[in-house]
Amino acid sequence: MNRRKFLSNTALTTAGIGMTGILKAQNLISSPAPSDTVNIGLIGCRNMGYGDLQQHLANQGVKCTALCDIDENVLNEKAADVKKRYDQSPVLYKDFRKLLEQKDIDAVIIGTPDHWHCLMTVYALQAGKDVYVEKPMANTIAECNIIVKAADYYKERIVQVGQQQRSGFVFQKAIELIKSGKIGKLRRVNIWANFEYGVGQGIVPDEPVPAGVDFDMWLGPAPQRSFNKTRFHGSWRMFWDYGGGLMSDWGVHLLDIALWAKDITVPPEKVLVYGANTYEEPRSRETFDSMNVIYPKSDFVINWDMTAGIQGGPYDSSYGLAFIGDLATLIVDRNKLIMRPEWDDQAKKGKSDEYKFTEGKESHGEHAKNFLECLRTRNKPVCTPVIGRAAALHVHIPNMAARTGESMLIWDDTSGRFTNSEKANQLITPTYRKPWNLPSY
Numbered sequence: 092m093n094r095r096k097f098l099s100n101t102a103l104t105t106a107g108i109g110m111t112g113i114l115k116a117q118n119l120i121s122s123p124a125p126s127d128t129v130n131i132g133l134i135g136c137r138n139m140g141y142g143d144l145q146q147h148l149a150n151q152g153v154k155c156t157a158l159c160d161i162d163e164n165v166l167n168e169k170a171a172d173v174k175k176r177y178d179q180s181p182v183l184y185k186d187f188r189k190l191l192e193q194k195d196i197d198a199v200i201i202g203t204p205d206h207w208h209c210l211m212t213v214y215a216l217q218a219g220k221d222v223y224v225e226k227p228m229a230n231t232i233a234e235c236n237i238i239v240k241a242a243d244y245y246k247e248r249i250v251q252v253g254q255q256q257r258s259g260f261v262f263q264k265a266i267e268l269i270k271s272g273k274i275g276k277l278r279r280v281n282i283w284a285n286f287e288y289g290v291g292q293g294i295v296p297d298e299p300v301p302a303g304v305d306f307d308m309w310l311g312p313a314p315q316r317s318f319n320k321t322r323f324h325g326s327w328r329m330f331w332d333y334g335g336g337l338m339s340d341w342g343v344h345l346l347d348i349a350l351w352a353k354d355i356t357v358p359p360e361k362v363l364v365y366g367a368n369t370y371e372e373p374r375s376r377e378t379f380d381s382m383n384v385i386y387p388k389s390d391f392v393i394n395w396d397m398t399a400g401i402q403g404g405p406y407d408s409s410y411g412l413a414f415i416g417d418l419a420t421l422i423v424d425r426n427k428l429i430m431r432p433e434w435d436d437q438a439k440k441g442k443s444d445e446y447k448f449t450e451g452k453e454s455h456g457e458h459a460k461n462f463l464e465c466l467r468t469r470n471k472p473v474c475t476p477v478i479g480r481a482a483a484l485h486v487h488i489p490n491m492a493a494r495t496g497e498s499m500l501i502w503d504d505t506s507g508r509f510t511n512s513e514k515a516n517q518l519i520t521p522t523y524r525k526p527w528n529l530p531s532y
């Protein structure tokens with residue numbers, strides 16, 4: 092009750108933590124010389140890939156020179172849109188290897204399902220392109236390791252992982268507040284993600300591959316399967332061969348922010364996991380709809396709480412993080428940042444400052460700007476493969492525990508193995524379907 096009287100709608104800018112950093116980033120690329128044109132090729136055009144492309148094209152001096160998709164319908168629709176909105180006519184491809192041969196492409200955006208990220212990133216680096224690869228960086232531990240090693244091998248290349256919250260004003264400010272001691276000692280991070288789509292779609296029979304779709308090229312290194320639309324565009328997320336369900340879809344974004352608060356760039360050493368399907372109606376999916384994960388860290392704990400099939404959640408948000416310190420709790424999602432101080436009963440005041448900021452915006456644009464800026468400066472982007480791997484392993488390892496029925500997994504990052512589960516070790520490296528081979532670095 093007492094705490095409430097401290098609630099105000101103070102914007103962060105008036106709380107002395109302004110936007111200078113972000114404005115600087117915007118200015119840096121506002122007026123590039125014409126010779127600075129950046130030519131972008133997009134691989135995987137349907138949803139996020141095309142969104143990423145648009146965020147890049149919103150900047151001066153950026154051109155779309157190629158589009159690639161295995162679905163001709165998607166490819167033609169997006170090509171028409173690029174022509175209409177930007178008056179540009181990219182070369183169109185169904186095979187990404189051909190796109191990578193196009194000499195004038197500086198950078199590629201990889202917006203395919205997760206099972207393709209590793210191969211495409213490695214091939215793009217080999218072809219001398221800079222890479223913006225969507226999250227999660229890859230679909231297995233081994234593939235994440237390969238990307239880190241390949242990026243290190245081609246260290247002159249820029250690789251940005253699409254965890255765009257790293258470029259978001261609200262999250263940057265949350266991290267600033269935590270690191271400057273405003274919430275006191277960080278003791279716990281509670282993270283939640285409740286989304287209806289996470290239960291997958293209703294079950295439908297397999298059907299012939301739609302006209303214009305190269306389904307073999309969609310499957311790529313994944314096992315041969317018949318076509319079913321609930322395992323295809325968008326809903327592939329709920330099948331282990333292509334994605335990791337809600338745990339990985341939202342987990343990489345939110346766990347990334349928890350790790351950032353302590354600059355953790357390594358995988359979890361230990362996870363305690365509950366994973367189950369508690370949604371009543373049968374759905375077309377393999378991934379879990381209910382997961383709880385405890386990540387014990389050296390001096391605090393991260394707690395993941397996920398329920399698919401619903402949309403409500405704590406603090407009026409279906410997803411978010413609550414950073415709990417001994418002076419205050421800081422609640423953050425993409426739109427809002429709220430700091431609620433603990434009450435000091437003796438001093439009759441809050442133990443810390445109070446903030447409420449509710450005007451956060453999408454951060455894809457800033458993340459694309461950061462990538463473009465790095466293409467020009469050759470500096471490291473805000474989300475490197477090492478950061479992408481740390482976040483991805485924080486979601487893959489709990490998924491592996493739930494899949495193998497282990498309630499705890501212990502990971503040894505030096506040997507690259509679990510010390511307590513041979514069953515989980517079997518899932519570290521995917522078996523690629525011929526003619527595709529897992530790259531080695």
Ligand SMILES: NC(=O)c1ccc[n+]([C@@H]2O[C@H](COP(=O)([O-])OP(=O)(O)OC[C@H]3O[C@@H](n4cnc5c(N)ncnc54)[C@H](O)[C@@H]3O)[C@@H](O)[C@H]2O)c1
Nearest residue numbers: 135136137138139160161162202203225226308309324325
């Ligand atoms: N950063 C974010 O907030 C965010 C949000 C949504 C999705 N994503 C990520 O973006 C990626 C794509 O997700 P989506 O929702 O756009 O999926 P989607 O299924 O809607 O689109 C994927 C596209 O890739 C194409 N594709 C598949 N295999 C291909 C290949 N071999 N060559 C060329 N094109 C191929 C498909 O035909 C489809 O058009 C995923 O990794 C996802 O996790 C990130």
